[in-house]
Amino acid sequence: MRWKGREESSNVDDRRGGGGSRVPRAGVRAGGSLGIGGVVAILLLSWVTGISPLELLGALEEGGSPPAGQHQTTAERPAGEDELARFVSVVLADTENTWTQLMQAEGRDYPEPRLVLFTDYVPSACGQASSATGPFYCGADQQIYIDLSFYRQLSRELGAPGDFAQAYVLAHEVGHHVQNVLGILPEYQRVRRSLSEADANALSVRVELQADCLAGVWAHHAARQQGFVEDGDVEEALNAASRIGDDTLQREAQGYVVPESFNHGTSAQRARWFREGFRSGDMGSCDTFNARRL
Template identity: 55%
Template sequence: MKWEGNRESDNVEDRRSDGGGGGGPIFGGRSIGIGTIVVALVGGWVLGVNPLTILSLLSGGGGGGQVVQQQSPAQAPPAHDTMARFVSTVLADTEDVWTDIFRQGGSQYRDPKLVLFRGAVGTACGTGQSAMGPFYCPGDQKVYIDLSFYDQLKNQLGAPGDFAQAYVIAHEVGHHVQNLLGISGKVDEMRGRVSKVEYNRLSVKLELQADCLAGVWAHHAQNARQILEQGDVEEAMNAAAKIGDDALQRAQTGQVVPDSFTHGTSAQRQRWFMTGLKSGSVNSCDTFSAASL
């Protein structure tokens, strides 16, 4: 991926020296993370707890209202930190793309913040943990990432490459777009109104739409700045395959339970990312009206 020398975002907060945000669970205010299913499956396997129970807790199903954590003032990441520069550059690229798309639609895009942390971090959704993987908190409109996740993505999940890493950020920014458009709020309103299985289906549609929106970003970034190099699309597709619900469940338990899916299968995640990449159209990402996923 061609990223060096491109604009870096000023909307990055470096909280890696904060010493962790307490290490507790997420309370209320659904946080949406690409790695939520990972920690649920691993936690269920290690602790002997039903992964669905962990998923419910991580997505806010077992808590009360929002908990706002007190934090020290945010700092900008150091200039010599290559990985921080990378995520800052990818974030800037998403800002440029979504600002243009929103402007063309007659509205104004509000940039999200991206928070770098280690271990645990306080958020408007409660305390976020590294084990969740990267996640977006709609309560404060921030994307959170412990950069050690990229080591896990490469070494444990088998999804190396800088564009795989960029896809992760673009997916979480996709959740921010959904928040601005009111889509994620409508899904969250259904919690408790529908069965657990039906809510999981809505969650899958939300996550697949975020994958599609990540593809929309890549389409426009490529057209404007030619960021893609040979093999980049394959890196993103491989990452999408490795974090599909079916792939993760099969790897951890040897079984696949479709009713417990919250993010979509590997094939679905690949399909919707490619839909956004090929079309470059937000309208093509309507997973909620799609005849099939």
């Protein structure tokens, strides 16, 4: 991506450097969207404890604060992280422009989300979360939370390098904000309380795949801008979508897959729905809830 020198968003709240001790948690309260890092942590914890991923998710969603007695520390920023902060600010600004225009075409307003950059742990309206949560969206405060160290994990541990892979992750969380604006996310949170474990997982998959598709819609419009998206960028996003599928994460974490526990979709599904959004550039193509085939 040729992003340097482009407009940056004014909706970035940089809380890095305030420090904080690491909190070994992986979840946020109901109302938030569990991040990719949180999915990995829950799968690993499930493998060790034998407890189902959904039960662990339910327990972690109760939230909590850092353990008493843990002291604040000053975090030292890794080299290159400030440039990465500018990069995500540029991507966020582009999503703002894209979704404002698309929403206006539908006769809707688009309240822009805020992006919170943090180190180690962060309080949100969806509960206290640590860097292990990974990037996540909290519908209760309409904010996206990212510890930029996650992008190192994305590249080195999950096998998804590249700046457009990083942009895809942010665009996916923005997709959850779009769902919130449209009323989809609040309805999902309401309905899932009355569902069985299997049905709640199945509904979660459709929510997450729709966010992947909406990320593809943004990528479609980003690619139409001269000099912004380069050759190979979309392939980076598709690779990232594939690397964070439930089946791939489970197979790498525990050596086998448990399809009934999937809550984000398989690698093939995630790549397919990102590709669908990228192909059409139309959020109307992202109706995963009525799709016969995911």
